[in-house]
Amino acid sequence: xxxxxxxxxxxxxxxxxxxxxxxxxxxxxxxxxxxxxxxxxxxxxxxxxxxxxxxxxxxxxxxxxxxxxxxxxxxxxxxxxxxxxxxxxxxxxxxxxxxxxxxxxxxxxxxxxxxxxxxxxxxxxxxxxxxxxxxxxxxxxxxxxxxxxxxxxxxxxxxxxxxxxxxxxxxxxxxxxxxxxxxxxxxxxxxxxxxxxxxxxxxxxxxxxxxxxxxxxxxxxxxxxxxxxxxxxxxxxxxxxxxxxxxxxxxxxxxxxxxxxxxxxxxxxxxxxxxxxxxxxxxxxxxxxxxxxxxxxxxxxxxxxxxxxxxxxxxxxxxxxxxxxxxxxxxxxxxxxxxxxxxxxxxxxxxxxxxxxxxxxxxxxxxxxxxxxxxxxxxxxxxxxxxxx
Numbered sequence: 001x002x003x004x005x006x007x008x009x010x011x012x013x014x015x016x017x018x019x020x021x022x023x024x025x026x027x028x029x030x031x032x033x034x035x036x037x038x039x040x041x042x043x044x045x046x047x048x049x050x051x052x053x054x055x056x057x058x059x060x061x062x063x064x065x066x067x068x069x070x071x072x073x074x075x076x077x078x079x080x081x082x083x084x085x086x087x088x089x090x091x092x093x094x095x096x097x098x099x100x101x102x103x104x105x106x107x108x109x110x111x112x113x114x115x116x117x118x119x120x121x122x123x124x125x126x127x128x129x130x131x132x133x134x135x136x137x138x139x140x141x142x143x144x145x146x147x148x149x150x151x152x153x154x155x156x157x158x159x160x161x162x163x164x165x166x167x168x169x170x171x172x173x174x175x176x177x178x179x180x181x182x183x184x185x186x187x188x189x190x191x192x193x194x195x196x197x198x199x200x201x202x203x204x205x206x207x208x209x210x211x212x213x214x215x216x217x218x219x220x221x222x223x224x225x226x227x228x229x230x231x232x233x234x235x236x237x238x239x240x241x242x243x244x245x246x247x248x249x250x251x252x253x254x255x256x257x258x259x260x261x262x263x264x265x266x267x268x269x270x271x272x273x274x275x276x277x278x279x280x281x282x283x284x285x286x287x288x289x290x291x292x293x294x295x296x297x298x299x300x301x302x303x304x305x306x307x308x309x310x311x312x313x314x315x316x317x318x319x320x321x322x323x324x325x326x327x328x329x330x331x332x333x334x335x336x337x338x339x340x341x342x343x344x345x346x347x348x349x350x351x352x353x354x355x356x357x358x359x360x361x362x363x364x365x366x367x368x369x370x371x372x373x374x375x376x377x378x379x380x381x382x383x384x385x386x387x388x389x
Contacts, residue, residue, distance in 0.1 A: 040135065040136055040137065040140065041134070041136070043136070044106070044136030044137075045136075045165070045169070047136075048098055048100065048105070048172065048174075049098075049169060049170075049172070051098040051099065051100065051172075052096035052097065052098045052170070052172045053096060053097055053098070054095065054096055055072045055075060055076060055095055055096060055097050055173065056076075056095075058072055058097055059072050059073060059076075068178075071178050071179065072097060072173070074182065074185070075094065075097075075173050075178075075185075075189075078094075078185065078186045078189050078222065079094050079095060079189065081186075081221075081222055081225065082189060082190055082193055082218070085221055085222075085225065086190060086193075086214070086218050086221065086364060087197075087364050087365055087368065088190065088193040088194065088196070088197055088214075088218075089167065089193055089196045089197060091167065091170065091196070092170035093164075093167075093170050093171040093172075093192075093193065093196065094171060094172070094173050094189055094192075094193070095170065096170060096172040096173065097172055097173045097174075097178075098172040098173070098174055098175070099174075099175040100174055100175055100176060101175075102176070103159060103176065104138070104159030104160055104161060104176055105160055105161060105162055105163060105174055105176050106134045106135060106136055106159075106160050106163060107134070107135050107136075107137070107138045107140075107141035107142075107157055107158065107159050107160065108132040108133065108134050108135075108141070108157070108158050108160055109132060109133045109134075109135070109141050109144050109145050109148070109155065109156075109157055110131065110132050110155065110156045110157075110158065110338040110339065110341060110342055111145070111148045111153040111154065111155045111156075111338050112153065112154050112336070112337035112338045112341055113152070113153060113154070113337070114152055114153070114154055114279075114337070115269045115275075115278060115282070116269055116337060117262050117265050117266045117269065117337055117340065117341060117344070118341070119131035119132075119204075119338065119341040119342075119345070120148075120153065120338075123202070127166070127201060128200075128201025128202030128203070129201075129202040129204075130202075130204050131204045131341065131345055132204075134160070134163070138157070138159070141157045142157055145157050153338070154336035154337040154338040154339075155336075155338050156334075156336065156338040156339040156342065158339075158342065161174070161176040161177040161180075161188065162174060162176065162177050162188055162192055163192070164192040164193075164195040164196060164199075166195060166196055166199050167196045171192060173189075182240070183219055183222075183223065183240065183243075183244045183247075186218065186219055186222045187215045187216070187218065187219045188215075190214055190215045190218035190219065190222075191211045191212065191214065191215040192211075193214075194210060194211035194214035194215065194218075195207060195211050197214070197368060198210060198368065198371055198372055198375060200375040203379065203382075204345050205344070205345055205348040205349055206349060206374075206375065206382070206386075208345050208346040208347075209346065209347060209348055209349035209350045209352070209353055210349075210353055210371055212346050212347065212350050212353075213350055213353035213354055213357060216248065216354075217354075217357060217362075217364075219244060220241075220244070223240050223241040223244055224241060226240065227240070227241060250301050250304065253297060253300070253301070254297065254307055255343055255347045257289070257293055257294065257297050258289075258340055258343045258344075259343065259344065259347070260293075261285060261286070261289040261293070261340065262340045262341075262343075262344060264285050265282060265285055265337065265340070268281055268282060268285065286335055286336070289335070290311055290312070290313060290335065294307075294311055294313070310339075311334075311335060312334030312335045349386045351389075352386040352387070352389035353367075353371065353389075355389045356370055356371065356374075356389055359389075374386070
């Protein structure tokens with residue numbers, strides 16, 4: 001036991017000094033940014049790592065709640081599958097658990113100019129330029145978003161259940177996502193490990209689309225594998241597998257809906273009409289998206305309301321079940337250029353990566369190698385290749 005404690009203490013010190021080195025490097029390079037911002041990043045990350053406990057230890061501890069043990073056992077199975085069947089990194093990530101005692105791991109601030117669908121970028125050492133700025137405090141994120149709004153930006157603050165440190169640290173399983181349904185839990189772990197598999201500094205759309213492609217294919221393989229453990233002849237007919245495919249189809253429909261509106265806005269912003277007229281037409285596109293297009297989408301999917309909150313739609317006051325043929329209440333401030341850009345980031349090149357996976361005859365090693373080759377191209381040529389796919 002004494003040896004274990006010494007080993008654990010030594011690892012903690014290594015992590016601490018690595019965090020300190022990263023923080024000093026970041027502050028030294030990004031002198032124009034406030035030291036306070038980078039300080040909260042280092043402090044938040046260090047606090048998270050300090051709360052980690054080995055999953056194996058928690059499972060063996062008789063005082064651990066049975067419900068938690070059950071989820072952690074599932075995590076172990078998912079983690080092993082990720083390495084053995086998806087060729088994702090075999091390291092200490094997701095072999096620890098941390099209860100943060102809050103709803104989200106971090107809160108990201110997104111912003112875009114009032115007449116642009118392109119997100120504002122923030123540049124950092126290691127991660128490169130990304131289309132969001134993260135905070136470990138929700139209030140700090142809201143305060144920064146308010147500053148940007150005052151400067152004329154469309155803004156959006158979104159809570160994030162998990163993020164990847166790109167292999168710099170052993171990312172833990174968090175309470176913020178542990179109890180989501182099994183498929184989404186597996187997908188999140190596959191997605192974050194995919195960032196450790198391949199990450200291109202400064203290209204959010206490439207990174208998120210690649211990771212989303214790995215996530216989707218990973219979950220398909222995971223569910224088929226789970227079903228085959230019970231009945232090899234019925235692997236593709238399992239209820240979980242069918243449900244996941246239905247959810248994916250719905251998700252693809254929703255993404256297409258958002259990207260269509262984003263394209264309409266992009267065409268509007270590139271036109272030569274006067275600013276006031278452009279502002280009116282922008283609002284009309286957003287209102288049509290919510291009151292017409294989104295309502296048609298819901299009818300197609302039997303009134304499913306899972307996207308209502310994201311869309312900023314509140315059920316009418318006389319509706320008790322959240323569904324009504326009446327006109328929904330709108331909250332326009334919650335749907336804008338910044339929020340629409342978050343969908344594009346995760347899906348802009350998704351179909352391209354899925355096509356690449358098919359070209360590799362669903363061989364993941366081939367897919368990873370071909371994706372790596374794409375990442376080595378300059379952005380112009382890389383985007384051209386992705387468009388061809």
